[in-house]
Amino acid sequence: MLNLPFPVRDANAGSGSEELGDLPEWDLSDLYRSPDAPELEADLNFLETECAAFAADYEGKLADLSADELLTCVERNEKISQVSGRIMSYAGLRYYQVTVDAERAQFMSNMQEELTDFSTPLVFFTLELNRIDDDKLEAMFAENADLARYKPVFDRIRAMKPHQLSDELEKFLHDLGVVGDAWERLFDETIAGLEFEMEGEKLNIESTLNYLTEQDRSKREAAAREVARVLGANIKTFARVHNTQAKEKEILDRWRNMPTAQHGRHLSNHVEPEVVEALRDAVVAAYPKLSHRYYELKRKWLGLDVMQVWDRNAPLPMEDTRVVDWDEAQKTVMEAYAAFDPRMADIAEPFFTKGWIDAAVKPGKAPGAFAHPTVTNVHPYVMLNYLGKPRDVMTLAHELGHGVHQVLAAEQGEMLSSTPLTLAETASVFGEMLTFRKMLDGAETKEQRRILLAGKVEDMINTVVRQIAFYDFECKLHDARRDGELTPEGINALWMSVQAESLGPAFEFMDGYDTFWAYIPHFVHSPFYVYAYAFGDGLVNALYAVYAEGDPDFQEKYFDMLKAGGSKHHKELLAPFGLDASDPKFWDKGLSMISGMIDELEAMEDE
Numbered sequence: 001m002l003n004l005p006f007p008v009r010d011a012n013a014g015s016g017s018e019e020l021g022d023l024p025e026w027d028l029s030d031l032y033r034s035p036d037a038p039e040l041e042a043d044l045n046f047l048e049t050e051c052a053a054f055a056a057d058y059e060g061k062l063a064d065l066s067a068d069e070l071l072t073c074v075e076r077n078e079k080i081s082q083v084s085g086r087i088m089s090y091a092g093l094r095y096y097q098v099t100v101d102a103e104r105a106q107f108m109s110n111m112q113e114e115l116t117d118f119s120t121p122l123v124f125f126t127l128e129l130n131r132i133d134d135d136k137l138e139a140m141f142a143e144n145a146d147l148a149r150y151k152p153v154f155d156r157i158r159a160m161k162p163h164q165l166s167d168e169l170e171k172f173l174h175d176l177g178v179v180g181d182a183w184e185r186l187f188d189e190t191i192a193g194l195e196f197e198m199e200g201e202k203l204n205i206e207s208t209l210n211y212l213t214e215q216d217r218s219k220r221e222a223a224a225r226e227v228a229r230v231l232g233a234n235i236k237t238f239a240r241v242h243n244t245q246a247k248e249k250e251i252l253d254r255w256r257n258m259p260t261a262q263h264g265r266h267l268s269n270h271v272e273p274e275v276v277e278a279l280r281d282a283v284v285a286a287y288p289k290l291s292h293r294y295y296e297l298k299r300k301w302l303g304l305d306v307m308q309v310w311d312r313n314a315p316l317p318m319e320d321t322r323v324v325d326w327d328e329a330q331k332t333v334m335e336a337y338a339a340f341d342p343r344m345a346d347i348a349e350p351f352f353t354k355g356w357i358d359a360a361v362k363p364g365k366a367p368g369a370f371a372h373p374t375v376t377n378v379h380p381y382v383m384l385n386y387l388g389k390p391r392d393v394m395t396l397a398h399e400l401g402h403g404v405h406q407v408l409a410a411e412q413g414e415m416l417s418s419t420p421l422t423l424a425e426t427a428s429v430f431g432e433m434l435t436f437r438k439m440l441d442g443a444e445t446k447e448q449r450r451i452l453l454a455g456k457v458e459d460m461i462n463t464v465v466r467q468i469a470f471y472d473f474e475c476k477l478h479d480a481r482r483d484g485e486l487t488p489e490g491i492n493a494l495w496m497s498v499q500a501e502s503l504g505p506a507f508e509f510m511d512g513y514d515t516f517w518a519y520i521p522h523f524v525h526s527p528f529y530v531y532a533y534a535f536g537d538g539l540v541n542a543l544y545a546v547y548a549e550g551d552p553d554f555q556e557k558y559f560d561m562l563k564a565g566g567s568k569h570h571k572e573l574l575a576p577f578g579l580d581a582s583d584p585k586f587w588d589k590g591l592s593m594i595s596g597m598i599d600e601l602e603a604m605e606d607e
Contacts, residue, residue, distance in 0.1 A: 019323045019325060019388060020323065020325050020326050020360075020386065020387075020388050021325040021326040021327050022326065023326055023359040023360040023386060024326075024352065024355065024357045024358065024359050025355065025358050025359075025360070026093065026097065026355055026356070026357070026358040026381055026383075027354070027355025027356075028090060028093055028094060028381075030378050030379065031086055031089055031090035031093070031374065031378060032086075032087075032090045035094075035107050040087065040090070043083050043086065043087055044087070044114065046083055047080065047083055047084055047087075047115065047118045047119075048118050050076070050079070050080055051080060051118045051119055051121055051122055052121060054073075054076055054077065054080065054121070054122060054125075055121035055122060055124065057073075058073050058124075058125070058128075059121070059124045059128075060124075060128070062124075062125070062128035062129060062131075062132065063128065063131060063132050063136075066140075067140040067141075067143040067144035067147050068144060068147075070140060070144075070147060071144055071146055071147040071150075074147070074150055074153075074415070077122070077125060077415075078413060078414045078415050079414075080119070080122070081414045081415065082375050082376065082377065082414045084115050084118075084119065085374065085375040085414065086374065086375045086377075086378065087111055087115065088108075088111060088112065088115065089372060089374040089375060089378070089381075091107055091108040091111040091112070092108060092372070093372060093374075093381055093383075094107070094108070095107070095108040096365070096366040096383060097358065097362075097364075097365055097366075098362075098363075098364040098365065099188050099189055099192040099364055099365070099366050100189065100192050100193055100363075100364035101364060105185065105189065109178075109182075109185070112178055112181060113178055116174065116175060116177060116178050117175075119174070120171055120174055120175055123167065123170045123171045123174050124167060126157050126160070127164060127167050127170055129154065129157055129158070130157065130158055130160070130161040130164055137154065149416070149567075150415060150416065152270075152416060152566060152567050152568065152569075153415045153416060153566075155270075156267075156268070156270055156566075159267050159270070160267060162257065163256035163257055163258060163264075163267075164256075165255060165256065169255075173252070180245070180248055183241050183244055183245055183524070184524055184525055186237075186241060187238070187241050187521070187524045187525075188366065188521075190234060190237055190238070191205060191367065191519060191521070192204065192364055192365070192366060192367070193364075194230050194234065195230070196208040196223075196226050196227065196230055197226065198211060198219075198222065198223060198226060199219075204361070204363065204364075204365075204367065205227070205367050205519060206361055206365075206367040206368070206385045207361055207387070208223050208226060208227055209223070209227065209367075210387050210389070211223030212224060212310055212312075212313050212314075213313050213314065213315060213389055213391065214314075214315075215314075215315050215319070217310070217311070217314070220310040220311065220314060221308070221310045223310065224308075224309055224310035224510065224512075224513070225510070225512065227516070227519075228510070228511070228512025228513060228515060228516070229512065231512075231515040231516065231518045231519065232512055232515050234518070235488045235492075235515050235518060236488060238488075238515075238518035239486065239487070239488040239491055241524060242477065242486070242491060242523065242524070243481065243485055243486055245524060245527075246261075246477060246478050246481035246486075247481060249261060249478065249527060250478070250481060250482050260273075261474075261475065261478035261479070261527070261528070262276075262471075262474075262475060262478075262527075262528045265421075265527065265528035265529070268420070268421075269420040269421045269422045269532070270420045270422075270566075270569060270570070271420065271422045271535075271570065271581075272582065274582075275581055275582050276531055276535070278582075278584045278587060279468075279531065279534060279535055279538065279587050280468055280471060280472070280531065282584065282587035282588060282591060283464055283465060283468040283534060283587070283591065284468065284472075284501075286465075286591045286595070287465060287501065287502055287504065288504070289595050289598075290461060290464070290465055290591065290594055290595060290598070291461050291465045291502060291503060291504055292503075292504030292505065292506070293598055293602075294457055294458070294461060294598050294601075295307060295312075295503060295504055295506040295507065296504070296505075296506050297598070297601055297602065297605070298311070298314075298316075298454070298506070299311075299506045300605075301316055301317060301454075302314060302316075302317065303317070306506065306507070306508045307506050307507050307508070308507070308508055308509075308510055309507065309509060309510055309513045309516075310510075312503070312507075313458065313462075316450075316451055316454055318447050318450075318451065319451050323388035323389075324388050324389070324390060324392070324393055325388065326359065326386065329386070329388075329392065329393045329396050330352055330396075332393055332435060332438070332439070333348075333393065333396050333397045333400060333431070333435050334348060334349070334352075335438065336397065336431075336434040336435040336437075336438040336439075337400075337404075337431065337434065339434070339438060340434050340555070341555045341558075341559070343559070344404060347403075347404045347407050347408070348400050348403065348404055350379070351380075351382055351400060351403055356379060356380065356381050356382060356403070357381075357382045357383075357384065358381070358382070358383050358384070359384045359385075359386040360385075360386065361385045361386070361387060365385065366383070367385060367519075367521075368383075368385065368521065369382075369383055369384045369385060369395050369398075369399050370382070370383050370399065370402075371383075371399045371400075371402030371403045371406060371428070373406040373409075373410075373417070373418070375414065376410040376411075376412075376413055376414050376417050377410075379407065379410075380402070380403045380406040380407060382399045382400065382402070382403050383399075384396060384399060390455060391455070391459070393435065394432050394435060394436070394455075394459060397431045397432045397434070397435035398428040398429065398431060398432045399428065400431055401427040401428035401429070401430060401431025401432065402424070402427060402428045404427055404431070404562070405419065405424075405426070405427035405428070405562045408559065408562040408563045408565075409562060409563060409564070409565030409566070410565075411563055411565075412563075412564070412565040412566070412567050416565055416566055416567045417565040417566065418565065418566045419565050419566050420566060420570075421526075421529055421532035421535075422531075422532050422535045422536070422539075422570060422581075423536070423539070423570055423573065424532060424536070425532055425533055425535065425536025425537070425539075425540075426536055426539055426540060426543070426561070426562075427562055428536070429463070429536045429537050429539075429540040430540045430543065430544065430558075432459070433540060433541075433544050436452070436456050439452055440452050440453070440456075446604065450601065450604055453597050453600060453601055454601060456597065457594060457597050457598055457601065460537060460594045460597075461594070463533050463534065463536075463537045464533070464534045464537050464538065464591070464594065465502050466502065467530040467531065467533040467534045468502070468530075468531065468534050469498040469499065469501070469502035470498075470520065470522070470523075470530040471528065471530050471531045471534075472498045473494055473495055473498045473517065473523075474523060474527060474528055474530070475528075476494045476497070476498070477491065477494055477523075478527070480494065488515075491517065492514035492515060492517075493514070495514055495515075495516070495517040496509065496513075496514050499513070535581075537590065538586070538587050538589075538590030538591065539574070539579075539581065539590065540590075541589070541590035541591075541593040541594070542577075542579050542586060542589045542590050543558075543577060543579070544593075545589065545593065546577045546578065546579070551577070554577075557576045557577060560576070561573050561576075
């Protein structure tokens with residue numbers, strides 16, 4: 001276990017966590033043993049020397065290289081990416097464990113600045129690649145199969161060709177990147193440092209939001225009002241972060257001649273804008289038959305005349321409120337993975353045994369959950385804030401799916417392993433579905449089946465409907481920011497316009513709910529990321545339908561898809577399953593699975 005240089009509360013400290021069992025913590029020593037580890041110093045020295053040597057060897061010369069020489073150049077660039085990725089993975093993960101610790105924040109910032117300084121001379125690489133003639137590049141791919149393997153990387157780089165600035169300006173923007181990162185850190189540190197008071201105890205945002213899934217309605221209301229109070233008190237800071245980042249993005253997009261604020265995300269995701277818009281339009285059109293219909297059912301189950309926002313994630317009255325301890329959560333997910341394919345459980349097993357998961361809620365720890373791939377010659381790390389709710393088991397299944405995907409894709413190497421966001425959610429959502437189906441098959445009563453179905457429908461609504469509403473909010477926010485500075489009240493109004501539309505007439509909205517946009521990290525860290533969740537859910541629903549129909553080679557095709565990482569376009573990856581995401585009817589197939597579950601829940605009401 002990593003020896004931390006200052007005291008950290010025990011993993012099992014905090015409200016109720018004694019019921020959860022022995023929660024694992026990260027052992028980051030597979031990256032580096034400490035911030036002053038000699039291996040880290042050696043890697044920094046390597047980067048400083050190699051970045052300068054790379055620039056000296058290749059700047060101004062890329063167009064004249066032979067196929068073999070260009071392959072060597074690409075491989076050297078890949079090695080630089082791997083070493084710098086290892087350093088920033090260590091600094092970032094260590095920071096997210098205790099975001100309020102000044103030393104960790106300083107270390108991460110120092111590493112970011114050093115790596116930015118070292119890598120500034122490399123900006124020429126993508127710029128000069130884009131100046132190589134298409135025919136010449138194709139001839140080089142035909143000549144050298146090892147170089148041709150990198151064609152998907154070249155394609156993604158060259159997609160930015162119309163939006164490329166001068167070499168000097170690109171270097172300037174590269175150096176300026178650390179300033180934008182500072183706004184992200186301000187957001188992270190502000191969120192992590194917020195204190196909420198519940199039942200006489202001071203809590204972080206993760207533990208407070210957890211109250212919104214309590215059986216006791218008065219506790220849910222108290223939590224919602226407390227979140228609104230604290231966010232309202234800090235709303236000027238959050239509005240400043242969003243205004244600044246949206247303005248920075250508007251300037252960059254204008255200089256790069258991007259047609260929309262979201263266009264850059266589509267390019268990086270290697271997905272056509274019309275495919276995303278087809279997804280968005282299909283989901284918005286389905287609001288009445290999905291979220292509106294489900295929440296009307298839930299309103300009746302809760303015995304309410306109208307639902308409030310604190311009822312959205314409320315457990316059902318008949319729901320079992322027992323805490324799921326860590327061992328049971330692990331067993332449930334691992335058995336579901338193994339039943340699908342033993343190889344999947346084998347890949348997942350080291351996450352539990354080798355310190356690749358950090359599960360407990362701890363003071364200063366970043367909220368939420370993620371799986372970070374680090375670099376291809378180490379392994380991924382999963383972060384959770386595990387509180388023993390049934391949904392937390394699904395979150396474990398989700399993040400472990402990411403981890404399995406990242407392990408398999410690592411075979412592609414540093415430049416080809418990274419999966420576009422639209423496909424990055426595939427294994428995670430599929431892992432959730434496997435876990436859900438296993439639990440559903442084990443239901444012994446009609447009530448248990450109803451609870452499981454309702455829980456899954458809610459998760460899918462949160463993944464599809466809520467995330468597309470988030471996407472619409474971001475589109476509106478960035479469009480509005482182009483016309484000038486936005487007041488907190490202006491941002492609040494944009495938020496409410498999408499919330500009312502997506503949640504439907506079953507809801508009333510309390511005063512203060514209009515500030516709830518402020519705690520969503522994706523808006524700050526990864527603008528327009530959120531549609532990837534809906535894309536992934538729709539894709540997995542369609543994939544799962546193929547699996548359920550009994551495709552005899554499904555497992556092999558599935559593993560091949562995960563192993564491909566970012567080496568293939570979504571059309572190529574889905575073709576073996578007979579699926580095509582560019583077909584508008586594709587999304588209707590995925591949405592029909594959610595609608596079918598709501599049909600079953602409504603039928604139960606009539607029995």
